[in-house]
Amino acid sequence: MTELLWGKQPLPSRGPKPAVTLAAIAEVGIRIADAEGLDAVSMQRIAAELPVTKMALYRYVPGKAELVAVMSDLAMGAPPQRPAVPWRTSLYTWAMDLYDGFLLHPWLLQSTIGRRLLGPNELAWMESGISALAGSGLTGGEQFDSILVITSHVRNIAQQSTTFPGATTGLTEDDVNQSLAEILRTEAARFPHLTAALQTLAGSENQGLVFGLHRILDGLERLIQDRG
Template sequence: MTELLWGKQPLPSRGPKPAVTLTGIAEAGIRIADAEGLDAVSMQRIAGELPVTKMALYRYVPGKTELVAVMSDLAMGSPPDRPDQPWREALHTWANDLYDGFTLHPWLLLSTVGRRLLGPNELAWMEQGVSALTESGLTGGEQLDSILVITSHIRNIAQQSTTFPGHTTGLTEEDMQQSLAEILTTEAARFPHLTTAMRTSAGSENQGLEFGLQRILDGLELLINGRKAST
């Protein structure tokens, strides 16, 4: 697995000249996952997209588990280059870039959970996030935990605001908002506080994204300033 993720897998040494590459196979899987969801990805489906047989694919990748790992790292890509910024602005930009990546490829929310080997692109994202806190006075563990908390928030908002390909409910965001508004109109006495809150809310997921992110950054700022004041 490590060799696959880090591009160190030896090319097939026997047989005709390879008709495809591991990157080309992963790109085909990404196209399928983007359009139909991760469950639709299979060696058979990918073979149908490429000029190779299903069995020929196993010369490049052992199976779907390994293929999804390669797909995930490729889909994440390298983090965008950004100009140097103070730590708070840098983490804010980093978090929004990460959110954009998850919403561009929603299946990444499913494929990048749990204990697994990490590829170069995913580690590059972690590197960029941690680098914003290098001069903050936080310990290495606190820097890593800060990135974990921010990433968890981004993942949660992305998951709540995303319709996964192949798992649609058939409802748009407008449908959901209208349905909830109608329910609260007729059930206001049962849910008085929720009704009041909804009436004074603009009702955007991105407000939740920004609100939560700013509160996390507020907490980090208090910790960083307190650490500096004590030294």
């Protein structure tokens, strides 16, 4: 798996000349996952879109689990290069870039969880985030945990605001909001605090994302100031 993720696995020296590349196979898998969800990805589907047979694909990748790992790292891509700014601005921008990536490829929320080997792009995202805290006075463990907390918040909001391809309920965001509003109009006495809170709710879909990020960064700022 490590060799696959890092592009160090040599192709067999014998046999016909390779008709495709591992990257081309992963790109087809990404297109399928973006359109139909991760469950729709299979060796059979990918082979149908490439000039190779299903069995020939196994010369490049042992199975779907390994393929999804390569797809995930390729879909994440390298983190955007940003100009040098103070650590708080840097981490805020980093988090918003990560959120945009999850919205672009929602299936990454499923494929990038649990204990697994990490590829070069995912490690580059971690490096980019942690580098913002270099020289902050936080220990290495605290820097790592800071990135973990921010990533968890971003993932949670992205998961709540994303409709996964192939797993839609058939409801739009407007449908859900309208249904909730209708319920609370007749059940306001039962849910008085919820009703009052929603009446003053205003802002974009990212309001929870932005609010949470600032509260996390407030806590880090206080900790860094105390260390200073």
